[in-house]
Amino acid sequence: MKKSILIWTISAIVYLGIVIIGFNVYASMNPNTEKEATHTPTEQEEENMDHQNSHHSHENHSENTTSEVTPKVSYANGEITIELKDINNNVPELEVSHEKYMHFIVVSSDLNEYHHVHPEKTGDGIYKQKVRLSGQSYKAFVDIKPKGLQYSVKPIEFHVGEANHKHVENDLAADTEFTKTINGQTVELITDSLEVSKEIALNFDVKDVTPEPYLGALGHVVVLDEEGEKYIHVHPVADDKTVFKTQFDKPGTYKLWAEFKFGEQVHVYPFVLEVKE
Structure with missing residues (x-):
């Protein structure tokens, strides 16, 4: 009985030694393992992450x-x-x-x-x-x-002036044509069905022309509801794309202004959208 216990103890010690030796060999072959697990972003990395995050939809939740x-x-x-x-x-x-x-x-x-x-x-x-x-x-x-x-x-x-002292109601009609030409440059808005509470991709086809960088992005999109109360300011999803993502929390008519810079001039493309339940 004592002999069996002794053999078991020796086996356990040998097994533990093998595990420790194996781990040390692995660690020596992968010197960055611990550093990667506890890596703290550098100032430059944090700046890059902030820049990437700035492309996301920036909405007003008043x-x-x-x-x-x-x-x-x-x-x-x-x-x-x-x-x-x-x-x-x-x-x-x-x-x-x-x-x-x-x-x-x-x-x-x-x-x-x-x-x-x-x-x-x-x-x-x-x-x-x-x-x-x-x-x-x-x-x-x-x-x-x-x-x-x-x-x-x-x-x-x-x-401004004496003509109006009351914010008038709007009677916006949703666009049926989503291709607009401003100062000779055509832009087409392509999007899936516009539904409430769903992420919507607003893809602007700039017709084989790459816009010039404008305020740190390839473009800017501002959206207001019909009453001018709901404000959305959204940027492209990436540095090389004219695609913007956002969502609407209520149905209704919205006006959108897409801004792109071509030939040192900023062009503003207005669209009226109908968002449904």
């Missing part, structure tokens, strides 16, 4: 996010003024997003007039931009990334 920054918008003498203050009445610091500190989208109440500009800082929390607007109502969207503060893009209504 119903779920409390903004800690409140923009004020005014217009006078052909110039837009934006003033930024946080909840403590301090001036927030902004991060660069697609090469700019601020993307300012302004549309007329009938959604026919569209501007995407980048106001410059002129003072503490003050940004200004020259833009020619006609006498009617507008909705503005101040698209920024305040450092360390929550923020969601919300529509800000303002009026």
